[in-house]
Amino acid sequence: MAATGVGAGCLAPSVRLRADPATAARASACVVRARLRRLARGRYVAELSREGPAARPAQQQQLAPPLVPGFLAPPPPAPAQSPAPTQPPLPDAGVGELAPDLLLEGIAEDSIDSIIVAASEQDSEIMDANEQPQAKVTRSIVFVTGEAAPYAKSGGLGDVCGSLPIALAARGHRVMVVMPRYLNGSSDKNYAKALYTGKHIKIPCFGGSHEVTFFHEYRDNVDWVFVDHPSYHRPGSLYGDNFGAFGDNQFRYTLLCYAACEAPLILELGGYIYGQNCMFVVNDWHASLVPVLLAAKYRPYGVYRDSRSTLVIHNLAHQGVEPASTYPDLGLPPEWYGALEWVFPEWARRHALDKGEAVNFLKGAVVTADRIVTVSQGYSWEVTTAEGGQGLNELLSSRKSVLNGIVNGIDINDWNPTTDKCLPHHYSVDDLSGKAKCKAELQKELGLPVREDVPLIGFIGRLDYQKGIDLIKMAIPELMREDVQFVMLGSGDPIFEGWMRSTESSYKDKFRGWVGFSVPVSHRITAGCDILLMPSRFEPCGLNQLYAMQYGTVPVVHGTGGLRDTVETFNPFGAKGEEGTGWAFSPLTVDKMLWGIANRDV
Numbered sequence: 001m002a003a004t005g006v007g008a009g010c011l012a013p014s015v016r017l018r019a020d021p022a023t024a025a026r027a028s029a030c031v032v033r034a035r036l037r038r039l040a041r042g043r044y045v046a047e048l049s050r051e052g053p054a055a056r057p058a059q060q061q062q063l064a065p066p067l068v069p070g071f072l073a074p075p076p077p078a079p080a081q082s083p084a085p086t087q088p089p090l091p092d093a094g095v096g097e098l099a100p101d102l103l104l105e106g107i108a109e110d111s112i113d114s115i116i117v118a119a120s121e122q123d124s125e126i127m128d129a130n131e132q133p134q135a136k137v138t139r140s141i142v143f144v145t146g147e148a149a150p151y152a153k154s155g156g157l158g159d160v161c162g163s164l165p166i167a168l169a170a171r172g173h174r175v176m177v178v179m180p181r182y183l184n185g186s187s188d189k190n191y192a193k194a195l196y197t198g199k200h201i202k203i204p205c206f207g208g209s210h211e212v213t214f215f216h217e218y219r220d221n222v223d224w225v226f227v228d229h230p231s232y233h234r235p236g237s238l239y240g241d242n243f244g245a246f247g248d249n250q251f252r253y254t255l256l257c258y259a260a261c262e263a264p265l266i267l268e269l270g271g272y273i274y275g276q277n278c279m280f281v282v283n284d285w286h287a288s289l290v291p292v293l294l295a296a297k298y299r300p301y302g303v304y305r306d307s308r309s310t311l312v313i314h315n316l317a318h319q320g321v322e323p324a325s326t327y328p329d330l331g332l333p334p335e336w337y338g339a340l341e342w343v344f345p346e347w348a349r350r351h352a353l354d355k356g357e358a359v360n361f362l363k364g365a366v367v368t369a370d371r372i373v374t375v376s377q378g379y380s381w382e383v384t385t386a387e388g389g390q391g392l393n394e395l396l397s398s399r400k401s402v403l404n405g406i407v408n409g410i411d412i413n414d415w416n417p418t419t420d421k422c423l424p425h426h427y428s429v430d431d432l433s434g435k436a437k438c439k440a441e442l443q444k445e446l447g448l449p450v451r452e453d454v455p456l457i458g459f460i461g462r463l464d465y466q467k468g469i470d471l472i473k474m475a476i477p478e479l480m481r482e483d484v485q486f487v488m489l490g491s492g493d494p495i496f497e498g499w500m501r502s503t504e505s506s507y508k509d510k511f512r513g514w515v516g517f518s519v520p521v522s523h524r525i526t527a528g529c530d531i532l533l534m535p536s537r538f539e540p541c542g543l544n545q546l547y548a549m550q551y552g553t554v555p556v557v558h559g560t561g562g563l564r565d566t567v568e569t570f571n572p573f574g575a576k577g578e579e580g581t582g583w584a585f586s587p588l589t590v591d592k593m594l595w596g597i598a599n600r601d602v
């Protein structure tokens with residue numbers, strides 16, 4: 001078998017960054033095998049399949065309740081709606097009325113299991129004739145998100161919101177995803193199949209009445225709903241441009257949240273509305289106004305009384321904080337100010353007269369959502385600590401009874417080295433020769449010397465403080481003294497982008513800095529590298545290490561959050577000599593990181 005040239009320095013404590021092809025090939029095989037074992041036990045990675053039932057779930061026909069307009073059209077008295085057979089009506093769960101025991105009994109137990117593809121050993125699912133897991137109780141689920149691949153993606157949120165809804169639909173749930181229709185010139189073609197629904201609403205906020213329209217595409221058994229407004233049509237990335245974050249992001253995502261609350265009530269998708277009896281899955285701050293709106297603007301009028309919301313925290317670092325003076329713009333009743341109220345600590349204020357008063361979207365969801373899920377168990381603990389809670393730790397601690405963590409799954413149709421369309425060669429756990437060829441092709445593509453025996457290290461990610469780029473920057477002079485190659489793919493902070501370019505010119509035969517965002521290149525780096533480096537300062541889950549393990553590439557990660565939960569440090573002296581899937585180092589220092597890569601004493 002051809003060797004892959006995995007950095008053998010990672011495998012034997014006595015060898016420093018010296019690639020030994022034979023050991024290397026064995027290591028890759030070990031990692032892939034360990035990964036596959038995990039898959040078989042269904043623990044870390046939930047298999048996501050696009051081969052769900054071709055037709056819409058039968059439940060869609062049964063559950064369509066009578067059309068009940070939301071508050072945008074003044075509601076009639078609460079409709080006498082017969083409860084769905086599987087879900088008895090529950091008391092209102094607005095602020096101060098959270099009833100975790102009832103939630104567990106009524107909706108949460110099954111829906112949390114099924115909504116987040118937990119793949120726990122006692123999963124509450126049954127298998128259909130095609131061995132496709134099916135939920136025992138099916139629900140109407142509404143994802144609200146700022147991005148979902150392949151329509152719009154800036155990072156891991158897009159990956160998860162692009163594939164988890166499809167996996168849930170395949171299990172029998174009726175699933176809608178509501179996100180903006182971003183038109184920026186380059187990504188417009190992604191929305192080409194989404195058709196105008198003929199529905200538009202006027203949203204009363206920001207001192208006016210703003211009209212949004214709805215577009216829709218039915219794909220992979222999921223209703224993809226796109227909210228259209230001129231503020232989503234502009235050059236740049238999803239949330240900002242070269243000058244930083246867009247100044248009207250609070251307005252843009254307020255529109256999204258209002259529209260997402262109306263969509264289940266007014267859009268007849270496949271002939272039927274979703275209705276009031278649904279489960280909102282609100283992702284990060286962009287969607288965080290949804291549970292506040294449910295509690296403040298719908299339930300008092302008897303609408304959405306039986307709906308529930310789960311806040312999914314992908315990244316606590318972004319909370320949607322704006323000055324308190326913007327509160328009246330949100331169109332919420334004055335008495336709900338407390339839900340969003342946020343006061344900065346003194347040290348974070350700009351001047352002595354600054355009272356630090358702000359509104360915080362994510363905080364609003366933390367106090368009004370029925371359930372809170374983080375994207376790994378480790379992170380669900382970290383967010384309750386002063387170090388990891390980004391100021392929300394005390395509030396999150398107070399909601400521990402409804403806070404849980406479930407590791408993200410990956411889409412193994414997109415990320416599969418045996419079929420990946422972005423790769424020049426394919427390979428599997430049984431024949432890794434294709435991986436060695438992918439490495440050679442990658443070296444050629446990058447203009448690096450094509451050498452099988454040199455460890456090729458990769459990094460993919462946003463160039464952000466979170467990802468520990470500064471640590472890589474500090475380590476590069478020492479690392480470049482070794483016989484290694486290093487490729488970085490990323491965009492973000494212009495300072496790091498400039499540093500990547502200048503480092504490339506300093507180490508022409510060893511370092512490549514690819515500034516930009518390219519999904520095909522990220523696949524080729526994941527397959528072609530021997531080692532994937534992730535020195536994240538904090539990492540709620542992390543997807544790249546999961547992709548790396550799927551591709552037989554050894555992850556070397558900082559042992560934090562989801563990285564610590566998913567990467568098992570390799571033990572060369574294990575009973576079978578093949579325990580572990582990578583290296584997790586801690587604390588986060590240059591020496592420890594180099595130890596993780598080279599496995600040498602520091």
Ligand SMILES: Nc1ncnc2c1ncn2[C@@H]1O[C@H](COP(=O)(O)OP(=O)(O)O[C@H]2O[C@H](CO)[C@@H](O)[C@H](O)[C@H]2O)[C@@H](O)[C@H]1O
Binds near residue numbers: 408518544
């Ligand atoms: N320049 C580039 N070119 C091409 N692809 C690029 C790229 N930069 C990043 N990507 C891709 O974007 C995704 C990044 O996902 P991550 O989970 O690693 O981080 P992110 O911080 O964005 O996500 C947040 O949400 C996710 C999802 O819950 C959590 O896993 C994570 O910890 C949390 O910080 C990967 O698919 C990666 O390949």
